[in-house]
């Protein structure tokens with residue numbers, strides 16, 4: 331099956347990015363249409379992770395940090411097509427990143443903390459399907 335939104339393919343129990351080797355279908359196979367969980371979350375505006383970045387240090391290093399965020403997303407998404415950033419928002423001095431995958435949000439927080447230190451806090455929901463990540467420096 332192929333997602334009508336992002337063209338990710340569901341094949342052999344897992345998702346592949348469009349163009350991945352594993353996503354190639356046998357000749358003559360017509361894939362079914364589906365909306366993948368990541369596109370569904372975007373449609374419903376229902377993130378699995380919310381990362382909040384704040385602080386004076388952030389303002390001075392915003393570009394570097396946003397680049398790191400995009401790199402982490404690209405790397406994660408290459409392995410898991412369902413792990414994406416839905417939206418990066420800025421309000422006053424706070425950056426908010428909403429993700430379709432809770433592990434991606436966790437990874438973003440940890441990566442920024444690793445490279446820039448600061449203060450990192452993670453709050454998981456009881457069933458661990460949602461995480462709120464706060465980083466400040």
Ligand SMILES: [Zn+2]
Nearest residue numbers: 333336366369
């Ligand atoms: Zn999709």
